[in-house]
Amino acid sequence: MISNIITMVRKELIDAARDKRSVMAGLYYAIGTPLLMCGMFMLLIGQMTSPEDLNIKIENGSNAPDLVKYLSSQGITHGDSQSTNENGDKLDVKDIRLVISDDYAAQMAKGLSAEITLIADNSNEKLQNSIRRLERNLQTYSSEMGSLRLIARGIDPRVVQPIKVNVEDEATPDSKGGVILGVATMTMIYAVFISGMNLAIDTSAGERERNSLALLLSHPVSTRNIVLAKVIAVTVFAMVGLLLTLIISKISYAFVPWQELGFTVSISTEFILLMLLTGLPIALMAASLQLFVSFMAKTFKEAQSYLTLVLIVPMMLSMAASYNIAPDILQWLPVSGQQQALIAFIKGREIPMLQLLLSSLTTFIIAIGLAFGMERSLKSEKIVFGL
Amino acid sequence: MIKVCNLSKKIGDVQALNNLSFEANDGQITGLLGPNGAGKTTCLRTVFGLLQADEGHAEIDGVDVAKSPIQAKQQLGLFPDPFGLYERLTPREYISYFAELNGLSRTQAKDATQKVLTELHMDDIADRRCKGFSQGQRMKTALAQAIVHQPTNIILDEPTRGLDVMSTRVLRDLLKALKKQGHCVLFSSHVMQEVAALCDQVIVMAEGKVVAVGSPDELCQQTGKDSLEDAFIQLIGTDEGIAA
DSSP: OHHHHHHHHHHHHHHHHTOHHHHHHHHHHHHHHHHHHHHHHHHHHHHHHSOOOEEEEEETGGGOHHHHHHHHHTTEEEOOTTOBOTTSOBOOEEEEEEEEOTTHHHHHHHTSOOOEEEEOOTTOHHHHHHHHHHHHHHHHHHHHHHHHHHHHTTOOGGGGOOOOOOOOOOOOHHHHTHHHHHHHHHHHHHHHHHHTHHHHHHHTHHHHHTTHHHHHHTSSOOHHHHHHHHHHHHHHHHHHHHHHHHHHHHHHHTTSOGGGGTOOOOOOHHHHHHHHHHHHHHHHHHHHHHHHHHHHSSSHHHHHHHHHHHTHHHHHHHHHHHTTOOOGGGGGSTTHHHHHHHHHHHTTOOOOHHHHHHHHHHHHHHHHHHHHHHHHHTTSHHHHHTO | OEEEEEEEEEETTEEEEEEEEEEEOTTEEEEEEOOTTSSHHHHHHHHTTSSOOSEEEEEETTEETTTSHHHHHTTEEEEOSSOOOOTTSOHHHHHHHHHHHTTOOHHHHHHHHHHHHHHTTOTTTTTSOSTTOOHHHHHHHHHHHHHTTOOSEEEEESTTTTOOHHHHHHHHHHHHHHHHTTOEEEEEEOBHHHHHHHOSEEEEEETTEEEEEEOHHHHHHHHTOSSHHHHHHHHHSOOTTOBO
16 A cells, blocks of 8 residues: 555645744754854864964063063963053953063073963863963973073084974875864754654644544554654655755855865765765654654653653764764764764765665664554554553 | 444443444444443444454454454544544645545545535635634534545544534534435434434443443333433433533
């Protein structure tokens, strides 16, 4: 009876397309998320590429005019809370104090160690970068002074540098973007879960709440066909959401100034195709999972709160894959397996086919298992009448 | 023909059906009469396979509902309580959807839908979405859904609830027409007037059991009362849960 599956899918889609809540839920995510991601990347790139001036409090600066000059050439200057910059805006003075000892000049002149003290709250996350930057610059200045002292004594400064470390970065421009794109792929995969969610609840818990489930079940249609039709309808919605997300990402990512990071990120047509192909089993699983959970819930609202909890699981899998904190087993699991393959594709590496196939297979098996569970549950009076 | 044999069903601690047996024949209107909580809805839900009986079985045209549900339900139309409309569909879409689910092709379903829409004088609301429909319009939509595929057997659960006089008349005339065409009509009710006016056979139910079977006149004779209402109260032994 394939024809009645088609009839049911058609009806579910017409019904869903007229449900503003279901359509908007998908649309908000598909349009909003890529734009938000773009904004975030722009901010991130802005911070990474143009280090701002660092304003700190330097006490007794007059004792070490050369050091102060050096630091200011590196963009680290003295400022107090009243200072303003050339535009008249108040300076953002970091809570870091650099105290130069009273005998600094004397010690320097004698060729001894001159003391400076760096006072800052090391537990303050926001200061970490500034503190490290200051330390690095002080270190460089110190070793420069050391070299000068050695030269003055007729010694080759290389004597005190027994090892010279050369670092060659093998990362290709594209692979550097991996982390950023890991996050981007995560939001795309998540589109599959979000876009169909409202429809999944509406067509299961909602259908029971409106009393049409019992009516549908009393017609000569097998429970299996009903479940299949609902899973297909939700999957269609999820895939449309994914496609929209991809298209909007492709357009909006073109506006992010990637070149400033030394690599480009473009959503290629090949990537879109691969994403849609790997997204399909995930969409099937997402649809079955959401329907299964919603059928268990008694009301629309209850289903919503259950699903929010359930959706944390794919989110975690996906996060683990994007931040590379994953244990090896994650590459065989749904969502994370596919995501790692997608990230490999973006980085220009070979796609781990075996891994992709196996994780897609696990995804598919979970989807079928959930569908069977639903078929059984729809035969139970408790589920049908929400007893 | 709908036949129920020795149905027993426990819901929670309540014995909802207790060894219930009756028959509803083709070309007759059979009324299932009982006070609230007598097990009418449970009985009907068991007949269309939504509930499984602990004991006994239900047959539609000789096919056991529990054993081959899809075949059995093909000759069944259902007017449920509550209606279960899809509020975002129009009556035309709604009715033809269920016609297709009952095995009609798309074009057949379309034609059958148009026919039933005309029959129930629904052309003015046929292409409006069901959201915001009045109780009478909802009833007509649900009724059209039940008869669109011309099933031999039609089951109606509390069909007259919340209807005004006009809608009740439409319903009554339709049921009589169905009877004339030779359909088997089974409906549950607790409204005496309806049952007295329509039924060829009344099955009086209380506490999940059949208390008495017969035409309204026979029931009056049996109890020695003048009206069906008095006969009914005499039969079930209390006047709790009856609407006049």
